[in-house]
Amino acid sequence: MLAGKRILLIIGGGIAAYKSLDLIRRLRERGAAVTPVLTRAAAEFVTPLSVSALAGQKVFTELFDLTDEAEMGHIQLSRSADLIVIAPATADLLAKMAQGRADDLASTLLLATDTEVLAAPAMNVRMWRHPATQRNLAVLRGDGLREVGPNEGDMACGEYGPGRMAEPLEIVAAVEAYFTAGPLTGRHVLVTSGPTHEPIDPVRYIANRSSGAQGTALAAALRDLGARVTFVTGPASVPPPSGVTVVPVETAREMLSAVEAALPADAAIFAAAVADWRVANAGSSKMKKGGGGLQLDFAENPDILATVSAMGAGRPALVVGFAAETDDVLAHATAKRLRKGCDWIVANDVSPATGIMGGRENAVTLITAEGAEDWPRMSKQAVAEKLAARIATVIA
Incomplete structure (x- = not known):
């Protein structure tokens, strides 16, 4: 279903980032091309090498990279995708989006694009329920943000509740639904x-x-x-x-x-x-x-x-x-x-x-x-x- 579709995958800095590796594999086996972007925090959980190996493409990490800016540039990178997926979408990334901040490559791409964005939130249950996060989500939903998850379950921190990132196949289903014209x-x-x-x-x-x-x-x-x-x-x-x-x-x-x-x-x-x-x-x-x-x-x-x-x-x-x-x-x-x-x-x-x-x-x-x-x-x-x-x- 995703043959020829170009997915810009932004991987946020959270323990759920390990699921992004399987997500890349699932998207590619359905025919999608995945261009990965790692935040600095994400690189603490998954390595650029493993992400690049699974995506079959270069991983983008830095906003101020002379080679990348000369060859493509962050503006073109943000607009060449058919869909932008954020998985995991951390509380910090959602806050930056809601506030229109652009202080790293991921947030700049999100601000510089008119491509639709699908977010898979993932964070501690208290962070998810915090009024600030819910205010940010209300703003983003009003802006047209698409979401999948989060699910409810055990957290890596030992707590239980909503905040677990949707499973890779759930995210794939949301991506397929986006491209299914109806x-x-x-x-x-x-x-x-x-x-x-x-x-x-x-x-x-x-x-x-x-x-x-x-x-x-x-x-x-x-x-x-x-x-x-x-x-x-x-x-x-x-x-x-x-x-x-x-x-x-x-x-x-x-x-x-x-x-x-x-x-x-x-x-x-x-x-x-x-x-x-x-x-x-x-x-x-x-x-x-x-x-x-x-x-x-x-x-x-x-x-x-x-x-x-x-x-x-x-x-x-x-x-x-x-x-x-x-x-x-x-x-x-x-x-x-x-x-x-x-x-x-x-x-x-x-x-x-x-x-x-x-x-x-x-x-x-x-x-x-x-x-x-x-x-x-x-x-x-x-x-x-x-x-x-x-x-x-x-x-x-």
């Missing part, structure tokens, strides 16, 4: 998915039975049509799709913040099963039995679908909500579309008898201003593909 190429679609977890105390929470399977399938189907997908997901039981920007969250309020940070978008699809309420008096330490009952006070969570639907400037052209109901599905979902102000509602019956909640199949009714359209029961992937194709007819 009706949604150049469009940005926001998808929410999974449940939210609302804490009772540090060890307990309120949740629902959503697996996130339908939202995940929908994000993948939109990606396959060429869209740039931002995937905001609660703690789902299915892994997120590759080739999309994954933003993990826990609570409804965190999901709203992530959605607002991901805008603008051409379409916003709210497939997440967001908790309507949160515990207002959540404990800061584990609650103990006291011989009596437990009294919990609840507060309403923000209504993410209604908030985005009511936006003036910046509202997506298409806003789609989901309605999981157990009775009077059509009546409740139709009323929900009007109450929330969204364009479409995808309704389904999740009563226990259907086996849909957490299962592999779905049977939905698409409700629009023109009326209701019943779809037959089918796999969640088939539902996703059909809905993605319908979305494409509106925003393509």
Whole structure:
């Protein structure tokens, strides 16, 4: 799929740089030409010799190199690629990009190009969650940065959480998706998915039975049509799709913040099963039995679908909500579309008898201003593909 494609690979300085060696191999076996650029910090983790041997090309490292400037120059180097990939994209590199700094070869290339950039972030979980990093990402997403990962897992530093660089094959899938022309190429679609977890105390929470399977399938189907997908997901039981920007969250309020940070978008699809309420008096330490009952006070969570639907400037052209109901599905979902102000509602019956909640199949009714359209029961992937194709007819 990548035959003849020219990839400029910028390798940042982090322990995940060792994965870039396998990434080069995977890209080249698919026909891509890889021109590698190492930051000075990256050269502490992988050697220019090993990178050059795998890429079959010279490695570029220095901004002020007389020979390189005379032969090609950093401006031409940055513009001769079909796609720029940063793997790993460290917190420092992301900060430089967001601030428009150009104090080394990598940051200068990124500032001097109009070629699209795909970043695979990799850093300590605390660095990833730091407000400064999240502010920088919000700026870069607004500038059109494409992302893949990070994943959640064990860190080299011994901590656990989001911040692991996507695996080489995940990055390759994102690269292939970029070059796959489809009706949604150049469009940005926001998808929410999974449940939210609302804490009772540090060890307990309120949740629902959503697996996130339908939202995940929908994000993948939109990606396959060429869209740039931002995937905001609660703690789902299915892994997120590759080739999309994954933003993990826990609570409804965190999901709203992530959605607002991901805008603008051409379409916003709210497939997440967001908790309507949160515990207002959540404990800061584990609650103990006291011989009596437990009294919990609840507060309403923000209504993410209604908030985005009511936006003036910046509202997506298409806003789609989901309605999981157990009775009077059509009546409740139709009323929900009007109450929330969204364009479409995808309704389904999740009563226990259907086996849909957490299962592999779905049977939905698409409700629009023109009326209701019943779809037959089918796999969640088939539902996703059909809905993605319908979305494409509106925003393509």
